[in-house]
Amino acid sequence: MIAGYSGADLAIALINVLLLGLLFVIGVAIARMRSLFAIVMLSGIYSLISATWFVALDAVDVAFTEAAVGAGISTALLLGAMLLTARTAKPEPFARSIVPILVVIATGAMLVYATIDLPAFGDPDSPANTYVGTDYLERTPQEIAVPNIVTAVLASYRGFDTLGETGVVFTAALAVILLLGFGERSLSATFNRKKDKK
Amino acid sequence: MAGPRTDHHVILRVVAKPLIPIIALFALYVHFHGDYSPGGGFQAGVIIVVAVVLYALIFGITPAMRAVPPVFARSLAALGFIIFAGVGVWALIMGGNFLDYDVLFNEEPGGHMGQHYGIIAVEVGVLFAVAGSMLSIFYAFAGRVTEIKDEDW
Numbered sequence: 001m002i003a004g005y006s007g008a009d010l011a012i013a014l015i016n017v018l019l020l021g022l023l024f025v026i027g028v029a030i031a032r033m034r035s036l037f038a039i040v041m042l043s044g045i046y047s048l049i050s051a052t053w054f055v056a057l058d059a060v061d062v063a064f065t066e067a068a069v070g071a072g073i074s075t076a077l078l079l080g081a082m083l084l085t086a087r088t089a090k091p092e093p094f095a096r097s098i099v100p101i102l103v104v105i106a107t108g109a110m111l112v113y114a115t116i117d118l119p120a121f122g123d124p125d126s127p128a129n130t131y132v133g134t135d136y137l138e139r140t141p142q143e144i145a146v147p148n149i150v151t152a153v154l155a156s157y158r159g160f161d162t163l164g165e166t167g168v169v170f171t172a173a174l175a176v177i178l179l180l181g182f183g184e185r186s187l188s189a190t191f192n193r194k195k196d197k198k
Numbered sequence: 199m200a201g202p203r204t205d206h207h208v209i210l211r212v213v214a215k216p217l218i219p220i221i222a223l224f225a226l227y228v229h230f231h232g233d234y235s236p237g238g239g240f241q242a243g244v245i246i247v248v249a250v251v252l253y254a255l256i257f258g259i260t261p262a263m264r265a266v267p268p269v270f271a272r273s274l275a276a277l278g279f280i281i282f283a284g285v286g287v288w289a290l291i292m293g294g295n296f297l298d299y300d301v302l303f304n305e306e307p308g309g310h311m312g313q314h315y316g317i318i319a320v321e322v323g324v325l326f327a328v329a330g331s332m333l334s335i336f337y338a339f340a341g342r343v344t345e346i347k348d349e350d351w
Contacts, residue, residue: 060236064228068244073332076251080339145310146317147234154238155317159297162320163282165240166327170279173331176338177272183334183341184268187259190342 012056019053034089036082044075057121061150207256214256221249229325239321243328251336259340268341271333278326285319 026046033039047070054063119126136153144152154162180186222245229242254262286297294301299316303309 061238064236064241068241068248072248073244073251073336076248076255077332077335077339080336084339084342144313144317146313148232148236150236151232151238151317151321155320156299156313159286159299159320162324163286163297166279166282166324169331170275170327173272173275173334176335180338180342182268182272183337183339184263185341187263187341 015056016053019049019056022049023053034091036085036087036089037079039089040075040078040082043078044071047071047074211256214252218249218253221252222246225249229321232321233317239324240328243325244332246325246329247332247336250333254336254340259337263337263341266333268334268337271330271337273330274326275330275334278323278328278330280323281326282320282323285316285323289316 023046026042026049030039030042030046033042047066051063051067051071054060054066119128123129136149136157140146140149140152144156146152146156225242225245228237228245229239232238232242250262250266253265285299285302289298289301290296292301292304297316297320299312302312302316305311
């Protein structure tokens with residue numbers, strides 16, 4: 001036994017290490033790759049593994065969203081975007097990547113340093129679990145009467161946030177439409193161009 | 199599209215065909231079970247779009263646009279946002295604050311009908327807005343490339 005862990009705790013710790021290790025390997029692979037198709041596929045796998053990791057952290061709603069949005073629709077949309085551009089990224093000269101590498105290492109070091117101050121995972125006295133979080137847990141059965149507290153917070157207590165999020169998604173679609181067009185007109189234009197060529 | 203000589207994706211088509219309705223059904227389950235289990239309008243909207251995207255990837259973008267027209271997709275997105283904001287305005291008209299579901303039906307304190315139906319209406323709005331927006335984005339990208347040849351990959 002590793003000191004401080006026993007039984008199920010050890011298994012969960014090992015699973016966490018395994019999943020985070022996989023995420024790290026995939027991240028490095030994405031950074032080093034040049035084929036955009038492989039990068040898009042790997043980012044889908046990255047999302048799927050982080051969804052698995054969220055399940056291990058008991059954040060099932062987040063995991064579900066990550067699997068549906070990150071691994072599902074994002075991958076399809078990135079594939080669609082990739083088809084509009086070149087298939088491979090241009091190789092970067094090493095001299096130009098020194099500064100980004102330094103920035104990434106500095107940010108990573110700061111984040112690791114910041115985790116020292118974080119409360120332990122699942123700590124009942126942590127700020128996230130004391131003030132408003134406990135309030136929601138205690139009040140939802142009387143005030144909202146919805147079994148899934150995540151839904152109560154999302155749709156009722158934080159209805160404004162969700163309205164804003166829906167607006168963001170809608171605005172994103174508007175922005176893409178403004179840039180690329182609705183789709184059907186460009187599709188028929190391409191067909192006509194093909195016919196003209198023949 | 200592909201003639202008999204070039205159609206080597208027949209297994210893909212046969213496997214995808216029964217999968218698409220199951221994906222759409224699962225999306226509805228995720229949506230209407232969102233009160234009890236993980237899920238809700240956002241995830242359900244994305245999953246429904248995945249069913250259409252899968253159809254477009256396998257059977258071509260033109261049949262997909264015929265089945266779910268782009269004008270329907272973008273109207274759905276706008277309608278969803280209007281439903282969500284409309285519930286808020288409804289609460290305003292009933293004399294409460296914006297998006298305050300308690301006042302929706304003028305019920306006694308302690309009643310949960312307003313919360314229940316308010317959440318359902320809002321989730322339907324999210325479902326429509328997310329599904330319509332995502333599908334519009336996909337159509338905008340996919341409409342620019344007609345046929346993806348195998349050597350393109």
